[in-house]
Amino acid sequence: DGDARAREGGARAKGGVARRPSDARAGEMARDDDDSDDDFEFDGAAEDGDGDGDGARAWDPDAQRDAVVMLIDCSPAMFEADATRADGACAFTAATRACFEFARARVVVAPDDVLGVCAYNTGKSVGGIGMERVCEVRRAENPSAAGALELSEYANGEKGADKFRERFGELKPEDDDGTGDFFNQEDALTKGLWTASHMLENGPKRAGRKSVYLFTNEAAPLKSGSSGAKLIQRAKEMAQMGQRIEVLTLTRDGVFDSSIFYDAFTAEHCGAMEGEKALVVVRDGTELQREFLKRARKRRRLKQTKLWLVPGKIGIPVDVYALVSEAKKSASILVDGKDLGEIRREVTYSDAVGAPIEKPTKSFLEMDGKQLIFSNKELGKVKTVKIPGVENAKDTVGFHLVGFVDAKTITRDLCLKKSHFVAGEEKGCAAFQGLLRACVEENKVAICALSRSTRSALRYVALLPQLAPSADEIAAADDAVSRLEPPEGFHVFYLPFRDDTRHPERAVASEKAPLPRANEAQITAARSVIDAIRLTQWHPKQTPNPALQTHYRVLEMCALERNVMEPVHDDTEPALDEWQRAGIPALLAGFDAECFGASRAIDDLHGRAAPAVDVTGATIGAKRKAIEAPKPRSPPARARAHRPEPIMTIAPHHAFVIERVKADALTSLTTDALKRFLAAHNLSCAGSKAQLCDRVECHVRMCAGDALD
Secondary structure (H helix, E strand, O other), X not given: OOOEEOOOOOOEOEOOEEOOOHHHOXXXXXXXXXXXXXXXOOOHHXXXXXXXXXXXXXXXXXXXXXXXXXXXXXXXXXXXXXXXXXXXXXXXXXXXXHHHHHHHXXXXXXXXXXXXXXXXXXXXXXXXXXXXXXXXXXXXXXXXXXXXXXXXXXXXXXXXXXXXXXXXXXXXHHHOOOOOOOOOHHHHHHHHHHHHHHHHHOOOOOOOEEEEEEEEOOOOOOOOOOOOHHHHHHHHHHHXXXXXXXXXXXXXXXXXXXXXXXHHHHHHHOOOOOOOOOXXXXXOHHHHHHHHHHHHHHOOEEEEEEEEEEOOOEEEEXXXXXXXXXXXXXXXXXXXXXXXXXXXXXXXXXXXXXXXXXXXXXXXXXXXXXXXXXXXXXXXXXXXXXXXXOOOHHHHOEEEEEEEEEHHHXXXXXXXXOXXXXXXXXXXXXXXXXXXXXXXXXXXXEEEEEEOOXXXXXXXXXXXXXXXXXXXXXXXXXXXXXXXXXXXXXXXXXXXXXXXXXXXXXOOOOOOOOOOOOXXXXXXXXXXXXXXXXXXXXXXXXXXXXXXXXXXXXXXXXXXXXXXXXOOOOOOOOOHHHHHHHOHHHHHHHHHHHHHHHHHHHHHHOOOOOOOXXXXXXXXXXXXXXXXXXXXXXXXXXXXXXXXXXXXXXXXXXXXXXXXXXXXXXXXXXXXXXXXHHHHOOXXXXXXXXXXXXXXXXXXXXXXXXXXX
16 A cells, blocks of 8 residues: 555564664653754643653644635726725735735745635636636746736736736626626636635645635625525535635725625634634735735744743733744655655554554663663653642643843843744733833843743743834835734743853863963964954955855856856955965964964874965865865874873983984984884874984974084
8 A cells, every 4th residue: 555664763662662762762851851943842742641742743844835826806896996095006906916925925935835826707717627707817836936027017006907807808897788697706706716726726736724815895795685505615615625715805995894794704614723813804905915924924823822920820822933944854755666656654563572552651761771661651740840839731831920130131142042932812912012011111021931831841031022113114114015024022032041051161170281371472473463364344244145146147147048157256265365465374374383383293293283284375265175185184083082192301211312313313223213212202103214213303303402402
């Protein structure tokens, strides 16, 4: 059947004891309590109390992908000018403008999503599944600049509307035959939903969330005396397929009465999740675009939890968002060698004789070479967070208020990782808004103890308040509706414990081997280098990204059909010519000699020196594979660590070597004699006789230079 049963991570056990993977052995309980840099998950499995508390979830790229089809009503009323909108724009222009902004944003922030545009109540039938008066404006495919550009042409006021009607046709009142079927909104909307559903199911990629955005200004789509059975049945079938319908209605002359049909329709039949609103009534395109941005922000929500003022008793419902998230690489997929069909992995457990078991009853942790065996209940009990006065375990999850400090107390050096964001629920909460504004006015920061799940340890976080921009600030901003406006809420600032701070520069040395300290000559040499390479009027925004510039040159070469790419100047490379004119290489050489001269010579004698690099050479600016000379292989780290330090005094029984050096007669000694001298002074004995002679002479001149004068 194509399924592969894999016993991964040591799932095969003896005596019903499941072995954990090697990366989850010693210290696993401590690691379960730590926050990772990549996610902020309130573990739902742990909250419910089932499982063994691991809460591991495989990242599914399909589940993170959205498929959206814009369904636009193109009846004559949508093209009528409306004085209540800016410049008297029609509802069709507002809808297509919102579609364009949405598509343009998807090209940048979600290029892997699926986006399509469909229109109903048109004069022609184009594409789709052949439904009458339904047109497939844009196929359901990944967002592209070309697709966004096409939508922008239709959103260009009256000219764009004329271009759309010229291509897809229009319904004219004079063509009405009087039967009531010509402007049958119910039948047209049902056909439009059929086509949109087909576009979602036949997109180029699978998606975890499938939505149809319906744009219309018709408040009463049903015929006189009709119950809308076909339309409601179609919406129910789409909901069963995981396709949600979200109605974005536009007012007509400033009015839209949603109570006629759409209130009940969206509440009961559109597949809306609990607590979500599937109907939005807006006046113009600006409000419609902002509604899109709110929905885009909502997609970043990670979890709903509570801000506890009194643990287990008084809590404010809040939403946790990830305003910034790293792009993750797609996971590899196992496929069958014959038909390339996807192979699914399945973890099974078995006892000592190979009989399958439903779930291991015990687990072990390796500590100090010993296996500590726990039952699942014992392991869950150890990991459970306990807060005095809180009986229900689920009430321990969330932000528990500790107190308030001055905002200046929380500095950037306390940041452990990227922050998250906490906002009040959409319905609005007076307590949350009051707390937010009080913190802003008093310049205070809330300190909370955060528990991500019932089985994760508490850690301190700071809630930094942020108010949304005012209407005047939004109006003054350029292209304010085409980006995510700063939300209103608290930034979650993760704070370290005292033990989390590390100061490697404060290493403690023994009295016998104190740490080296810079002398005045070394400090002076460093000061001269700093003064010589001082940058004036420098800012990072003045330097273009060389990798991005190279990418642009490649695109330009392909577009112009050239065979050679224009060179790209890398401004990040040091200006070696200017360094030469300013005498900087000499200053660097002097600084190197002051700080590392003697120790570097000793390392060279011992055979463990790093390759010498000329400060004026081209290798200073070379990057990655551009360095032509291969790097010399250094001795193994273990070998270097066990080599003793060279003896810097000449042993008495080797004093005769000083006379040989003084008489320039080292070559008269045998190779064995030279190696005995080097071994007695902890120096390297490798190399030819000439190298041994050079090494011995250099060591004698360093240690007994006065005897040679």
